[in-house]
Amino acid sequence: MKKWLLVLAAVLLIFVAGCAQDNGGNTGNNAAQNQNAETNNEAENGANEQSEQPAQVEEVTLNIGASEIPHSEILNFVAPILAEQGVNLNIVVFNDYVQPNVQLYEGELDANFVQHQPYLDEFNAERGYDLVSAGGIHIEPFGVYSNRVQSLDELEEGAKIAIPNDPTNRGRALLLLAQNGLIELSEEAGTSATPADITNNPHNFEFVELEAAMLPRMLDEFDAAAINTNYALQADLNPLEDALVIEDAESPYVNIVAVRPDNQDSEAIKKLVAVLQSQEVEEFILENYNGAVVPAFQ
Template sequence: MKKLLTGLLALAAFSIQAQAQTLQVAATAVPHAEILEFLKPSLAEQGVDLQVKVFTDYVQPNTQVDEGRLDANFFQHQPYLDEFNASRGTQLVSVAGVHIEPFGAYSEGHQSLDDLPKRAQIAIPNDATNGGRALLLLETAGLITLDPEAGITATPRDIQDNPKRLRFRELEAATLPRILGQVDLALINTNYALEAGLNPAEDALVIEGRYSPYVNILVTHKDRQDNPALKKLVAALQTAAVREFIQEKYQGAVVPAF
């Protein structure tokens, strides 16, 4: 009888495992992959085998989801997604807003923005939305004035007033922490700042307010947004447990958006 019971339990466990639906999600390492890893146990209990694929760039996660090689991704905000779809003809959609990563400006050689010298070298991301976001932050800080019609995709060419004659270098977002010592100021996405050991709440010379419109979103192809396993992930991402995890782990460097 004991052997029969053991066998039945083993068979049940195998059956549950066999029925688990695999969900492959691309993410940048911090904080996105960390948040997803936190959810793995609860999703496993719901029959979802969440597999997190870590990427270091902002292009391949979208490309692979659009091509069907991955189910979803978690690394970007809506303005970036909109620009990506428009420029590359992809059909990606947001299915959940999760958190905000206030964008910041960092320096190894200066203690404040007032210390920036004339013709200081400023590094900003080279993609349209994050580059524009960086320039808008500098405008808010009073360093430059932009053409009002430039909007969130502003580039250095849209600068109308530049009293310090700041010089701009547009570089791949992921490389900015590595060249921080080579420039006077670098405007860095929070995920890359955290990976580099920077604390946005303490180290940034200027940072976006907590009500930034750049909410980080879970993204999938428009034809897969009704995937049952994906819906379970959406629900899990917007729970009180995730809110508490974000607040306790990142201490204001990452802010829940729900």
């Protein structure tokens, strides 16, 4: 009987020891699992923290040509907005319409903001260029100015009227004069009208063609002059107050951002045009130019 008791006691001791080992193993496994879970959570939290940080915006610089007023003023207004989007503007101011297109075509500029679509079309045809519009921004109503008379009716017989010498703006000036009854043009003339297309000139006006940028400076030399609004503004002429006649807001001569075909779809150009066509720019134009410059994207 004692032997059986001893055997039973031994079996119980072995069983208890086995249970203790199992519990110890489970405890170790649980600790390891808990440690792994904590490590995984830390890694996951770290990844979340990294994902919550704003992605670094790659900065680019756009070299853009512009007329002084209003183009460069509008670009200077949007420059801080674009900088926040990683696009820095290097604004190069020009006093003519030729070099901005030449330098754009040759790659010295990434874009320009100086002209309307009809002028670009004419320039491309003349030079064999393929520059394109990335978007329309505003209209600058074209006007006729004078330091000698207060209205077109006061122009005397044989008065000298200065007009731009580039094909598009020359035609634009003659069309404006025709619309106000000073002359008549042939039906085929269109936007490329020249003095040779005048079919009726009842007051024998003399038309003198000059570079557009010179017209405000030469205004005293003529009885009247048809002047682009950007050059009028530079000469402190107020189109709404000083112009004898002016185009209305329905003018088709929308000023555009011109680019090359190889960069017209770049992200930087898209951001530039998007900001230029934003509500902020619309408000800036309306508040600063009092109708002398009209947004074309309203």
